[in-house]
Amino acid sequence: MTPTTAPPLVIAGHGTRDAAGVAECHALVARVRGLLPGVRVEAGFVELTPPTIDQALSSVLDGDGAGAVVVPLMIGSGGHVREDIPAAIEAGRRDHRGATVVYTRHLGAPAGLVAAARQRIDSARGDWAAHEVSVVFVGRGCSVTDANADHTRLGRVLLETGGYASLLPAFIQVAGPSVAEALDTAHATGSRRIVVMPHYLFPGRLSTWVQQAVDAWTAIHPDTSVRVAGVIGACPELADVVAQRYREGMLTARTDLGSPAYLTGLLLAGRKVVAIGGGCVNRRRIPKLLAAGAHVTVVAPDLHPALAQLVDDGVIEWHNRGYLASDLDGAWYVLAATDDPELNAQVAAAAEARHTFCVRADRAELGSAWTPATAELEGATIAVLADHDPRRSRALRDRMLQFVRDDA
Known part of the structure; x- marks a missing residue:
């Protein structure tokens, strides 16, 4: 259905x-x-x-x-x-x-939730300079190692983006170190200004336990100031x-098909295609667009050498600068393939407003078109879309090719 x-x-x-x-x-x-x-x-x-x-x-x-x-x-x-x-x-x-x-x-831990966690930490530290503050970053803790490892990894991201003196991951249950153990470590390294961040979505038993642990620890460490950040919240x-x-x-x-994408073939000969980004992804995709006869314009401050050669050969047009929304005017198809997710999102939104199909290299599900895994065989093109998993698409394409070759 x-x-x-x-x-x-x-x-x-x-x-x-x-x-x-x-x-x-x-x-x-x-x-x-x-x-x-x-x-x-x-x-x-x-x-x-x-x-x-x-x-x-x-x-x-x-x-x-x-x-x-x-x-x-x-x-x-x-x-x-x-x-x-x-x-x-x-x-x-x-x-x-x-x-x-x-x-x-x-x-x-998408960018928005990382930013929210940093906001809670920075709000709690108040007038303390970030480089003077140690952060104890408290997760739930569970028996699944990968989940605990993800919490520790996120702590590293917060440390490097927040500019704090140190960040120590901790857990409120099951896994260690505990809140008290992390506070002990921060204290032993000389920190006297500490922010404890309970990384939970809403107030409840876990955040209460964190506050109790902090209260117990500070009662026997009067030389150290500890502030507790708020939870993420709504x-x-x-x-x-x-x-x-x-x-x-x-x-x-919304679909009972193998892939939610509607397969079709775009006839791009003589039509404008805009590629935002000059890296490896567009290096792979632009030659196929050129083979389809598209007029390709690349917008990027830097180009992969293979793309630079195409510019020198007069095959593609290059705007040596950052992206402008007007770059998409008149485009039939757009590739958003930069290293900046926010920029890719801007490109996709501008394409959406123009009713122009856009492929996002970083987050396929957030674009309006997907690039299939393709192969040419005996005058035909085989294309595979497996949801938005490019590795599975390539694997299925290769299996199909092998089947056809074995049957030949």
Whole structure:
């Protein structure tokens, strides 16, 4: 069954007995609804807060049985993401076996949430200079090593972008070091100004435990000032990430085909194509566009040597500067392939406003077109799109080529 309207969204949270935490979660749901007009948005919870995830999912499928998207409201990929939420999804769709329920990836650490964490840290340090501050960055902690490693990696990103004297990852349960152990390490290295960042979405038991640990430690270390940052909360950055996870999932939920992209062949001969970025991605793609007869313009302050040679040969046009929105005027097709995700997003948005198809090299699901894995064989072109996973597309293309060759 193929839905003709946008599938509903179920935001799968953890749940808490803390009234403030419940209120913050519902505030986030309201903010996400504002970002997704026309989409039914509901919340379900693993435990403690009603309704459960399976109840919320069953409810939206009763209203629109064609499909739904479930976004785990989880920073890390621990047991809830890997086991509890998938089990709840199966329970929720038990009476709707014909429905397409797409379970998206967890929140992770996209740029918006990294910025939000830095804002909380910097707000807590106040008048303290960043280079004088040590940060104790507290995660949940779980038995899944990869999830704990992701927390530690994010701490390194915050350290290098925030300019702090040091940053020590810690965990409130299961894994170590504990909050007290991280504070001890910071103290032993001479830090007397410390910000503790509880990296949780909403207030609740975990943030309370962090505050209790800090209070106990500071009581026996009067020579050190410790400030506790706020949790992420129902901020615009978090709502944006949830909405984006939904949009990723919607690509799959709205179709029962192998790929959500509609395959067609673009006849670009004599038509303007604009490539933003002069690196390796466009080096690979531009020759194929030229072979199709496109008139290619590259906008980039620097060029890969192979592209520079094409400029010298008079084959492509080059604007030796940064991107301007007017660069897309008159374009039939656009490639956004820079090293800057924000710039790629600007290019994709400008192309969208012009009703021009755009491929984003960094985030395929955020563009309006995808580049297939292709091969030429006996006067035909084989093209494969496997969702938006280029490695799987290439692997399937290679298998098809081998099959045809073996059959020859």
